[in-house]
Amino acid sequence: MTQSSSSIAQNRAEILTRITAAAKSAGRAANAITLIAVSKQQTEARINAMLATGQLVFGENKVQEAYTHWQEHVGRMAGLRLHLIGPLQTNKALDAVKLFDVIETLDRMKLASALAKAMDKTGRQPDIFVQVNTGEEVQKAGISPHDVDAFIADLRKNYDIAPKGLMCIPPAAEEPAMHFALLRKIAQRNGLDQLSMGMSHDFETAIAFGATHVRVGTALFGPRGEG
Ligand SMILES: *Cc1c(COP(=O)(O)O)cnc(C)c1O
Numbered sequence: 658m659t660q661s662s663s664s665i666a667q668n669r670a671e672i673l674t675r676i677t678a679a680a681k682s683a684g685r686a687a688n689a690i691t692l693i694a695v696s697k698q699q700t701e702a703r704i705n706a707m708l709a710t711g712q713l714v715f716g717e718n719k720v721q722e723a724y725t726h727w728q729e730h731v732g733r734m735a736g737l738r739l740h741l742i743g744p745l746q747t748n749k750a751l752d753a754v755k756l757f758d759v760i761e762t763l764d765r766m767k768l769a770s771a772l773a774k775a776m777d778k779t780g781r782q783p784d785i786f787v788q789v790n791t792g793e794e795v796q797k798a799g800i801s802p803h804d805v806d807a808f809i810a811d812l813r814k815n816y817d818i819a820p821k822g823l824m825c826i827p828p829a830a831e832e833p834a835m836h837f838a839l840l841r842k843i844a845q846r847n848g849l850d851q852l853s854m855g856m857s858h859d860f861e862t863a864i865a866f867g868a869t870h871v872r873v874g875t876a877l878f879g880p881r882g883e884g
Pocket of ligand 1: 695697826856857858872873874875876
């Protein structure tokens with residue numbers, strides 16, 4: 658697959674059309690859904706082509722790579738919003754707070770404490786999402802659905818972190834719908850109204866279950882690690 662700038666613009670137009678259609682069939686407003694263009698492992702040329710379309714919201718899963726991709730754009734491009742969507746080590750919390758506008762992967766107290774310190778130190782307040790391991794997979798990041806209510810209460814009470822929403826990555830081999838439904842239920846009972854869920858292959862299902870943010874990589878940019 659070649660990814661010229663025109664095909665990247667076309668991919669994006671198609672995804673936006675599909676988002677609008679999925680919102681419509683769910684009886685939702687299309688502008689309630691934010692498309693996060695996941696630029697991890699994509700070339701500078703493809704990222705520049707995506708920026709040329711007017712796309713301003715991007716997702717990265719590694720702090721260091723995010724600096725490589727975005728350092729020169731930050732501060733020069735009004736409206737640019739960067740989401741961290743991959744696991745965060747506590748020793749990178751400061752760098753993450755300095756760069757990202759949204760950190761979607763808070764899942765443990767030690768990290769909450771490191772983020773709170775980093776926010777204090779920098780005066781920056783990125784939006785925080787809690788990652789929930791809806792499939793309770795041992796190898797996957799995220800807090801267990803059984804522990805998440807207490808975790809959110811603890812964040813609010815002891816860390817002065819008011820999470821804005823929840824994020825999940827359903828198990829690859831399972832029907833995603835039940836995971837999206839579970840994430841929505843956890844959000845509702847905790848008074849949270851933002852849901853980051855849905856990727857290239859399942860974002861329409863996620864929208865049917867209330868996603869406010871969909872994280873789309875390959876369907877926008879083409880396969881990763883090429884070009
Ligand atoms: C890579 C990644 C995506 C994008 O996946 P695609 O299948 O390429 O759309 C979404 N969310 C997370 C957390 C990711 O790491």
